[in-house]
Amino acid sequence: MSIKSSGGGLSIPKMMEPPQSSGSATGNPRNKVALKPGHSLMDWVRLGNSGVDLSGVGGVPQNVTISQLAAHNKRNDAWLAIRGKVYNVTKYMDFHPGGDDELMRGVGKDATELFNQVHAWVNYESLLHKCYVGRLVYSDSNSGPPIINKANNLIGKLFIKKDKCVTMDWYQQMSSINLQFFTRGGIPQTRVSLDKELTVSIRVGGMSHVTRIVLEDSVSWPCKVRTNYDSGKVEVLLNKSQPGIWRSLGQQQHNDSTDKQDTMFQPMEIVYISQVTHNTKLVFLRHKKCVLDSFPIGSSVQVQANLEGEEVVRSYTPVVPALHTDLIASEWRDYLCLMVKEYAKGAMSRHICSKTVKENLTVGHPVGSLSSLPCNTHLILLAAGTGFTPMVQIIQWGLGRKKLVSMSLVFFNVSERDIIWKDQLDRLANSDSRFTVTYVLSAPSDEWSGKSGRLSLDLLRELQLANEKKLDNFVFVCGPLAFNQLAQKLLGEINYTDDQFYIFQG
Ligand code: HEM
Numbered sequence: 001m002s003i004k005s006s007g008g009g010l011s012i013p014k015m016m017e018p019p020q021s022s023g024s025a026t027g028n029p030r031n032k033v034a035l036k037p038g039h040s041l042m043d044w045v046r047l048g049n050s051g052v053d054l055s056g057v058g059g060v061p062q063n064v065t066i067s068q069l070a071a072h073n074k075r076n077d078a079w080l081a082i083r084g085k086v087y088n089v090t091k092y093m094d095f096h097p098g099g100d101d102e103l104m105r106g107v108g109k110d111a112t113e114l115f116n117q118v119h120a121w122v123n124y125e126s127l128l129h130k131c132y133v134g135r136l137v138y139s140d141s142n143s144g145p146p147i148i149n150k151a152n153n154l155i156g157k158l159f160i161k162k163d164k165c166v167t168m169d170w171y172q173q174m175s176s177i178n179l180q181f182f183t184r185g186g187i188p189q190t191r192v193s194l195d196k197e198l199t200v201s202i203r204v205g206g207m208s209h210v211t212r213i214v215l216e217d218s219v220s221w222p223c224k225v226r227t228n229y230d231s232g233k234v235e236v237l238l239n240k241s242q243p244g245i246w247r248s249l250g251q252q253q254h255n256d257s258t259d260k261q262d263t264m265f266q267p268m269e270i271v272y273i274s275q276v277t278h279n280t281k282l283v284f285l286r287h288k289k290c291v292l293d294s295f296p297i298g299s300s301v302q303v304q305a306n307l308e309g310e311e312v313v314r315s316y317t318p319v320v321p322a323l324h325t326d327l328i329a330s331e332w333r334d335y336l337c338l339m340v341k342e343y344a345k346g347a348m349s350r351h352i353c354s355k356t357v358k359e360n361l362t363v364g365h366p367v368g369s370l371s372s373l374p375c376n377t378h379l380i381l382l383a384a385g386t387g388f389t390p391m392v393q394i395i396q397w398g399l400g401r402k403k404l405v406s407m408s409l410v411f412f413n414v415s416e417r418d419i420i421w422k423d424q425l426d427r428l429a430n431s432d433s434r435f436t437v438t439y440v441l442s443a444p445s446d447e448w449s450g451k452s453g454r455l456s457l458d459l460l461r462e463l464q465l466a467n468e469k470k471l472d473n474f475v476f477v478c479g480p481l482a483f484n485q486l487a488q489k490l491l492g493e494i495n496y497t498d499d500q501f502y503i504f505q506g
Pocket residue numbers: 019020023024025026027028031032033089092096097098099102103104105106107111114115118119122123124127128162
């Protein structure tokens with residue numbers, strides 16, 4: 001689908017807003033140092049325009065390996081990398097408002113995380129434009145020709161405002177636009193919609209930040225949203241309808257307000273249904289307009305229906321495609337996938353399961369999420385039945401972390417036929433040595449050779465969850481209320497503290 005925006009501003013992007021003379025990036029004014037005379041921002045800009053080679057490589061970009069980068073780690077020979085680009089910051093040392101000692105902390109390495117932690121909104125690309133050495137490559141054997149991204153050299157950048165809860169940055173390539181939103185802490189939920197204008201709403205830390213852009217030219221739908229849970233960065237990737245360089249992004253408006261957590265029910269169309277087990281279905285839904293939601297870990301959506309004269313609302317956890325990629329058509333990035341178990345007495349589950357493709361369901365805006373994610377190296381997931389749904393996202397996120405040492409899923413079900421995605425879980429356990437899965441059935445068939453029983457202290461001990469090493473364990477629990485309560489009690493009995501486990505309310 002291709003949507004034409006209604007034209008808009010053609011202003012050349014503002015390259016940089018000078019840092020304010022008071023206040024500081026971290027809110028701690030003492031962190032800023034007094035710069036020597038002749039080292040103001042204007043002096044730096046002048047130096048950049050003077051023709052002096054600030055990059056030290058004659059302005060000819062080159063690929064830089066990690067070990068080459070590491071060799072430039074001295075005050076008088078200082079390179080650092082941010083978001084895949086290497087800069088020579090030797091000459092910037094005396095101009096850095098945070099001082100040379102602070103800047104030295106990022107030298108000789110990939111300083112992206114550090115930079116984001118301190119001041120993700122600083123317009124480093126503009127400030128260090130003339131210091132650009134080249135791209136960071138991760139393999140030392142990479143001796144290919146330098147990659148010069150011509151489109152990148154024509155990048156526009158704008159909107160750097162440090163008093164906002166979310167700041168935005170953007171860059172373009174011939175066929176794409178990348179919007180980057182930097183949030184400060186918390187786990188953001190993003191909704192992107194495209195109509196006459198592009199609207200990106202980000203809810204984070206109790207605030208709602210809305211960016212409206214009348215795009216300079218048309219883009220295709222759907223877009224893609226990527227969230228980095230560690231840094232809080234949200235990327236919105238748009239594909240241009242026609243390749244080319246835009247002179248500007250278009251007219252923008254940014255608004256912050258307190259997040260009222262409106263549920264905003266809207267009709268969504270069922271586009272696909274897939275049977276997962278004998279009584280559980282995956283229902284894929286799409287908005288009728290161009291709307292794409294991100295579903296942060298721990299978020300849920302409500303489904304509303306009028307059933308026999310009564311308004312019924314039920315919460316479901318969206319299922320991410322980590323384990324069912326085979327089911328997803330590539331153009332369905334803007335879908336919502338719900339796992340629905342049909343209960344004989346569950347009016348809502350019967351209502352949803354009775355629906356067929358092309359029919360509608362009334363669905364609310366995603367709400368809630370974890371406020372932060374644990375950095376423990378051992379994760380234990382205790383899931384019962386469809387309480388497995390939030391675990392899919394935990395699995396995807398957890399295994400994406402380099403620091404993770406182990407992840408053990410203990411999956412409780414009644415019988416063999418109730419186990420959701422057993423094949424996929426077994427495959428994952430075979431392909432990633434950090435991941436193990438144990439199935440525990442309360443009423444298995446005679447053929448079952450795995451574990452049987454229910455959640456108990458003995459079982460937790462048997463699974464080594466109660467041993468001394470548990471200090472770096474973090475436990476996620478999700479199941480029916482009675483299961484969750486029992487898990488909480490047992491974890492308490494084996495001395496897990498409140499900050500060592502999280503219970504998803506089913
Ligand atoms: C990666 C290592 C870096 C560290 C540890 C670091 C640290 C700091 C600190 C502590 C401050 C002052 C305190 C504050 O405003 O809260 C600061 C300010 C600043 N830094 Fe950095 N910095 C780093 C890299 C950079 C780079 C690469 C640039 C870009 C060219 C840069 C540009 C700035 C600017 C413009 C300010 C003033 C920001 C403001 O007033 O809000 N820094 N930095």
